[in-house]
Amino acid sequence: MHSVVCVKQVPDTSEVGIDPETNTIIREGVPSIINPYDLHGIEAALHLKDEFDGKVTILTMGPPQAEAAIKRALSFGADRGILLSDRAFAGSDTLATSYIITQALKRIIDEERVDIIFCGKQAIDGDTAQVGPGIAARLGWNQLTYVVGINEVNIDNNEVRISRKLESGKEIIKAELPALLTVVKGLNEIRYASLPDMIRGARAEIEVWGEGDLELDESKIGLSGSPTQVGRIFPPPEREGGEIIPGGKEDPKGAARVLAEKLIGKEVIPNK
Ligand SMILES: Cc1cc2nc3c(=O)[nH]c(=O)nc-3n(C[C@H](O)[C@H](O)[C@H](O)COP(=O)(O)OP(=O)(O)OC[C@H]3O[C@@H](n4cnc5c(N)ncnc54)[C@H](O)[C@@H]3O)c2cc1C
DSSP: OEEEEEOOEEEOTTSOEEETTTTEEEOTTOOEEEOHHHHHHHHHHHHHHHHHTOEEEEEEESOGGGHHHHHHHHHTTOOEEEEEOOGGGTTOOHHHHHHHHHHHHHHHHHHSOOOEEEEESOOTTTOOOOHHHHHHHHHTOEEEEEEEEEEEEETTTTEEEEEEEETTEEEEEEEESSEEEEEOGGGOOOOOOOHHHHHHHHHOOOEEEOGGGSOOOGGGSTTTTOOOOOOOOOOOOOOOOOOOOTTTTTOHHHHHHHHHHHHHSSOOOOOO
């Protein structure tokens, strides 16, 4: 059982800002984290590794500092880390990103069978949820999205049975392997890294693959290979603070009257 987890390094969005001049995310000085959904993909892959004595490969596309995300993933117990990093990849939109990642996956699959690819449901910075389905479509693999439970993996029958999270409930689906799963947060509890694995992760040599290491059509990568145009990016307007009606404890009826007057816009005469 060999799983590949696509892991994106993202800015910690609780602290991220947007440059109003350039309409881009201010990344300087902002801590980077593993996209939270991807952590659940890593955990699911490690669970399968434990169950089937398998292997977990981590695949990340990003600048050289994204190596830190791979090292963290290795510290949980993953076996191999590959960073796709090249100036030629910069400016890639989701179409170009999914193309480059797919070409890397094809190289991995040529080397050894891959049974399941895990992606997060979405990245918390880009938020498009397009990369996972984009990869599955390019590979021609079954894609199972919004996975909230992996009910059974049957290697003999080459099948996986999963639960998908829907607005109105859950859907249980059986699909043939290999398959790509995009996962949501309820899937599992993320483990703590053991000390030996933390040391192993910190010391690990990460393979870096650039443009020359993959079979790529130059017209499909980077900014020039990206048909998406970002018109404008801006933070939502700051919400004004609410109004506090005083005296609720001492005079609840009086406070309720003030509230009712505000809501209906006229004076309320209390019943005697
Ligand atoms: C015109 C344009 C230019 C851009 N230029 C840049 C740029 O220069 N630098 C930049 O960082 N971003 C850039 N972006 C953003 C970039 O396209 C997206 O971040 C990227 O395509 C992933 O999309 P997403 O964040 O919506 O991921 P989603 O589709 O929401 O992610 C879903 C899942 O796919 C996987 N995944 C997504 N991205 C990666 C990745 N990089 N590596 C591994 N797995 C991944 C993860 O499992 C993730 O949970 C640009 C976008 C546009 C439209």
